[in-house]
Amino acid sequence: MGFFNKAYHPPGTAPGTLTERPVEAPRPPRIRLTEYAPDVFLEQDIATPADCKPYLESPSITWIHVQGDVSADTLRNLGELFELHSLALEDVLNSGQRPKLDVYGEQYFIAVNLPEFGNGGIAVQQISLFFGRDYLISFSNAVTDPFEPVRQRLRNSGGKFRQRGVDYLLYTLLDLVIDAGFPMFERFGETLEDLEAELLGKPDRSTLNRIHQLKRELLLLRRSLWPQREVVNALLRIEQPFMTDETRMYLRDCYDHSVQIMDLLETYRDMATGMLDVYLSSISNRTNEIMRVLTLIATIFIPLTFIVGVYGMNFSHDTSPWAMPELHWYYGYPLIWLVMILITAGLLYYFRRNKWF
Template sequence: MVEEAGEKPRITVIAYSRDKFLSRKAESIEEALPVSGYDVVWVNVDTVSLVPELRKALGIHETPMKTLRRASGRARVMVFQDYLFLLLHQAYEIDDGLKRERMGILLKGNLVITIQETLGDVFDPIREGIRKGEGLFREHGVDFLLFAILEAIVENYVPIIERISSQMEELEARILSRADEGVLHRIHGIRREILFMRRTIFPLLGAFRKLRLEGGDFFSEDTKPFIDELHDHVLEVLEILEGQRELANSLVELYYSTLSMKTNDIIRILTVVSTVFIPLTFITGLYGMNFRYMPELAWRYSYPAVLMVMLGITLGMLAYFRRKGWI
């Protein structure tokens, strides 16, 4: 949902410790940030229009904010002395395909700030787990919350990939039963979606590798193994995408192979029909030359005899073709 003119950006604040929890909305960055007495504070901003205010309030470098506001920015990790900045992309399914949305994530002290382009995200299970005290959220610090946010973004790619796999299975069955141009159009659409997802996910490999190597000081020893799993998870997703890309290419080959086989069937049938009519055309042509002296024409049974000969030739040729397996 695009932010409407005049609509105030939505800012939500979630703060928690092992034995207490706070959730509220704020009207401005200045109102959202002063939260004390909690181990972890998570501020979510549903617009990039407040980036200048965030930069001013937190005293962070200009480069991360410029990266976030740039529409063509790739996923990346920036490590500074006292804070981390990550740029990632959420992926959503819409009516006419897939949509990608930039998301900035800032980790500083006990504070995590997520900055989104529009309202709506994939973090409701995290919010619910924090509110109910489920899982490991209340037992760990802000670094575990950052991991959970990153994991949720990666996990959200999986249903999209599973849907693509399901569509390709349906297309394979359709190709084998009845291939048409609509099938080929859908295959090319799926190939574009696979390429879209690969362009979205592939930069995460480098980003998470840098997070492990250069951002280790921001994570406790208990959380570091989870960060290591992120890189492996992304690698697994990319391997699935690569398999899907190869399968999509195979579907194109299968489509053209099936089309070629059907064309060959048609040509074979037309060839059989043409071959059968060659001797019949010869006979009818012979007796259509209007020669004056053709003794058999005076025979009373010449006409049915010729028809029987033509029928015998036809049946004989069809039987021969069938025995050869041509029809």
């Protein structure tokens, strides 16, 4: 599902050791630098982390985004340049972290999860963020850059984005990641409606498979997205000069969105569980209907089988007066048919009167 991939922490290695697992088809990382201020905007690709050094002493906001499969060497170089903590760098390399906020002095590290639809279903990509007073470094191994809408806003010189600090940039990125869940849950809602229509019709094995697939995806999303509201809540408690009251107000709105997504997630999980119960009840009812029909048929044939069995013994009345005189009756055969038809009609009338079918 694109969630646990490529990197790991071998047992026994020192904390903060950057050890990467070979990737079959690695995508070279693309490092994009964006520098902005009210009257400054610069956007360019850089070849190595060392090319960022001239911008460290700039009073502008510096945003570095690393897109693709970042290597351990690239992380080490960025870590040395920005004095990033080795434990946080290890969390970047080992994707699949639980969403969290770590504090390293005046430097902060955030790991959040970005949900998206892939070819095989739901995929969850880790987004890693380092930020300080006037810089932000983001990492994403998604195929496409998820933050392109933010860049478009920064390119707009008439907007107020460039007049704000790194705290507003951080809020904007987090808001994009969290709001990515809303269109996904709209599709979940459509899927649930389709499944509900199938359940009211004639559900089959494919319906059950789709319900199980939906439950697995919702479980993955719950595990991936549930802690993110804790991250936003922790950000609200940060006491730093660069974290303004205005940004806290926006972060509270971001927190509300994360709560709404969790409410949707829990609602859809309950609906999926209820659909599984409905499916099992539907199959059970269908089985009961089949058994009832078979029971009615068997009940009708019990007296008929008894009559046929008795007269199928063929004890001749010529041999013994205790045998069957009906075997030599002229109308014996049609009379037996008449009796069996009357018995069948009587049973059907009785079943119908009692609403058994």
